[in-house]
Amino acid sequence: MxxxxxxxxxxxxxxxxxxxxxxxxxxxxxxxxxxxxxxxxxxxxxxxxxxxxxxxxxxxxxxxxxxxxxxxxxxxxxxxxxxxxxxxxxxxxxxxxxxxxxxxxxxxxxxxxxxxxxxxxxxxxxxxxxxxxxxxxxxxxxxxxxxxxxxxxxxxxxxxxxxxxxxxxxxxxxxxxxxxxxxxxxxxxxxxxxxxxxxxxxxxxxxxxxxxxVHEAGDPTEMLRAIIERTVRRGGTLLIPAFAVGRAQSMLYHLWKLKTAGRLPDVPVFLDSPMAIDATELLHTHSADHRLPPEVCDDICAVATYTRDVEGSKAITASRYPKIVISASGMATGGRVLHHLKADAPSPKNTILFGGFQAAGTRGRALVQGAQEIKIHGEWIPVRAEIAELPMLSxxxxxxxxxxxxxxxxxxxxxxxxxxxxxxxxxxxxxxxxxxxxxxxxxxxxxxxxxx
Structure with a gap:
């Protein structure tokens, strides 16, 4: 049986x-x-x-x-x-x-x-x-x-x-x-x-x-552009909690499309996740398992500045200049993104953008449902940043x-x-x-x- x-x-x-x-x-x-x-x-x-x-x-x-x-x-x-x-x-x-x-x-x-x-x-x-x-x-x-x-x-x-x-x-x-x-x-x-x-x-x-x-229809690249532009106009940082495998590479792809079209605002882009960096590099190793030509993989990987060391990550957090930061984890349950959230969530200049499913009980779910504060490392952090979603990127x-x-x-x-x-x-x-x-x-x- x-x-x-x-x-x-x-x-x-x-x-x-x-x-x-x-x-x-x-x-x-x-x-x-x-x-x-x-x-x-x-x-x-x-x-x-x-x-x-x-x-x-x-x-x-x-x-x-x-x-x-x-x-x-x-x-x-x-x-x-x-x-x-x-x-x-x-x-x-x-x-x-x-x-x-x-x-x-x-x-x-x-x-x-x-x-x-x-x-x-x-x-x-x-x-x-x-x-x-x-x-x-x-x-x-x-x-x-x-x-x-x-x-x-x-x-x-x-x-x-x-x-x-x-x-x-x-x-x-x-x-x-x-x-x-x-x-x-x-x-x-x-x-x-x-x-x-x-x-x-x-x-x-x-x-x-x-x-x-049913996922919302629309062009995710264009929607991402609009979010970036209004955040930069405020002088803020766009923080993207992203799964190191999958969402991080997808975000890089859409940023590359904007850059290729000359529509990406002139702000630095950081991929602050050693695992996401390594996962992005695996696109070259397993080229038969995805649609992207090798030259496109090269260009996508070149969109962001990669940050592996802790000191580099701290420097990104400390910078008050407009920028785009992609960091794991995607539901804000752990990883370096928590340190960025502690720094960026309290300011209305900034935007926190989610592009994937947020499970019940996660900080990501709390944020997309309008939480006014979130607990990180035993400390309650006020949330005044704009919270945005691109669910079609799931x-x-x-x-x-x-x-x-x-x-x-x-x-x-x-x-x-x-x-x-x-x-x-x-x-x-x-x-x-x-x-x-x-x-x-x-x-x-x-x-x-x-x-x-």
């Missing part, structure tokens, strides 16, 4: 972990970190309902922290099996997991030194050594070529768009064909390939981040695009499971699937077990 249970990513957009089990063997699809609301973050410290050592393999759809960030903890707890991922996902995961481990160690040390944590002492969920062990267990796979998994299963990876290396995964096991969407990207994205249609499946597990929304497919991908199946699956979405978004997508496709769709609860 083949069973499916969601150990994360059920009723929330974070912590994606979906477990397939058959005849005593277990395969985990994605292994993400919970982020956002405190009650979700606390789940990172809870024991999984299965022993880590009992999992035979992990299938990684892509490298974002909410899909990969629990891997070092899984390894720390005893997982010793292979981690299958595309070559680009392997490289991006190295950046993300090492950065996550470093930040967790650093945040624990900072909290202990400043004394603002309720935990005595504050501890890191995992450390750099755990991330290194996890990375040693990666096994790179190719797109569109079946790979054998433990227990007699096979998996086929197909392009999903979203970020570099992202894939949907088609798993055949125990006479069943189960397809996981991972996170689907946008159609007609200027940088990344369209999500590839999958011909058939017995069961589909689909994300629903934007299951209740790396996630919207409701129409999710339906477009689902419509690519040539025959009706037995059931669709809707995951990786807040309750309203998942329910809206379930209703659309029922109304427009006539398919049975279910929104799983955390740890609920289904027989396939």
């Amino acid at each position: 083949l069973t499916l249970s969601s150990l994360g990513g059920a009723g929330t957009v974070t912590g994606s972990k979906h477990l397939l089990s058959h005849d005593g063997r277990r395969i985990l699809i994605d292994c993400g970190l919970f982020q956002g609301l405190k009650n979700l973050r606390e789940l990172n410290w809870a024991q999984l309902p299965v022993e880590a050592s009992s999992i035979d393999a992990v299938i990684l759809t892509h490298a974002h922290l909410d899909h990969s960030g629990y891997l070092p903890k899984l390894v720390r707890d005893g997982f010793r099996g292979p981690i299958f991922a595309t070559a680009a996902t392997k490289d991006v995961s190295e950046l993300i997991l090492m950065d996550s481990a470093h930040l967790q160690e650093k945040d624990a040390e900072y909290a202990n030194r400043k004394g603002y944590s309720k935990h005595k002492p504050a501890l890191a969920l995992y450390g750099v050594a755990d991330a290194e062990r996890a990375l040693s267990q990666f096994r790179p796979v190719s797109f569109d070529k079946p790979v054998k998994l433990p227990g007699g299963a096979t998996a086929t990876y197909r392009h999903a768009g979203h970020i570099l290396g992202a894939a949907t995964v088609d798993i055949e096991w125990a006479g069943r064909r189960v397809v996981f969407s991972g996170d689907l990207g946008r159609y007609d994205d200027p940088m990344l390939p369209d999500p590839v249609a999958v011909p058939e499946a017995d069961y589909v597990i689909v994300e629903s981040t934007y299951g209740n929304r 790396a996630h497919a919207d409701s129409n695009e999710l339906m477009r991908w689902l419509s690519g199946f040539r025959k009706r699956p037995n059931r669709v499971f809707i995951v990786h979405g807040e309750d309203e978004a998942s329910e809206a997508l379930r209703v659309r699937i029922d109304r427009e496709l006539g398919w049975e769709a279910t929104t799983p609860r955390q740890d609920q077990v289904f027989e396939l």
Whole structure:
């Protein structure tokens, strides 16, 4: 008997972990970190309902922290099996997991030194050594070529768009064909390939981040120009919290378009995120996984001044001259962007621009919902800066695009499971699937077990 249970990513957009089990063997699809609301973050410290050592393999759809960030903890707890991922996902995961481990160690040390944590002492969920062990267990796979998994299963990876290396995964096991969407990207994205249609499946597990929304139409490059110009006229700084992998490169692309057209105001542009810098450079390494010609990659990478060292980052923060700063993390949950927010949020001259989904419980969500102050490093910071959004720059497919991908199946699956979405978004997508496709769709609860 083949069973499916969601150990994360059920009723929330974070912590994606979906477990397939058959005849005593277990395969985990994605292994993400919970982020956002405190009650979700606390789940990172809870024991999984299965022993880590009992999992035979992990299938990684892509490298974002909410899909990969629990891997070092899984390894720390005893997982010793292979981690299958595309070559680009392997490289991006190295950046993300090492950065996550470093930040967790650093945040624990900072909290202990400043004394603002309720935990005595504050501890890191995992450390750099755990991330290194996890990375040693990666096994790179190719797109569109079946790979054998433990227990007699096979998996086929197909392009999903979203970020570099992202894939949907088609798993055949125990006479069943189960397809996981991972996170689907946008159609007609200027940088990344369209999500590839999958011909058939017995069961589909689909994300629903934007299951209740359609992205606003309009030219994001032109909208970005307008935001830059009004900020510069005020003598302010445009701060862009951006995911180091995906949004940072997209922002550089649109800035490059403005510069090429002679429409970018004459202010310095900084990419202040070592991980985003490294991720941008991976565009050259994995040129087959995106649409950009090599010469365009060169030009995009040259738009910004890269800042790797801490002193350089502090100099950017201290400067009161108009400028554009792209810094991670994209939901303002950690990283260097927090120091920029502390400096820039209190001034009405400045603008803070979000271009991606902001999960519940994050500073990003609070800001786009109009928070008048935010807490950073134990200190409440007033927010007087303009808060702007460009939701069409999201790396996630919207409701129409999710339906477009689902419509690519040539025959009706037995059931669709809707995951990786807040309750309203998942329910809206379930209703659309029922109304427009006539398919049975279910929104799983955390740890609920289904027989396939």
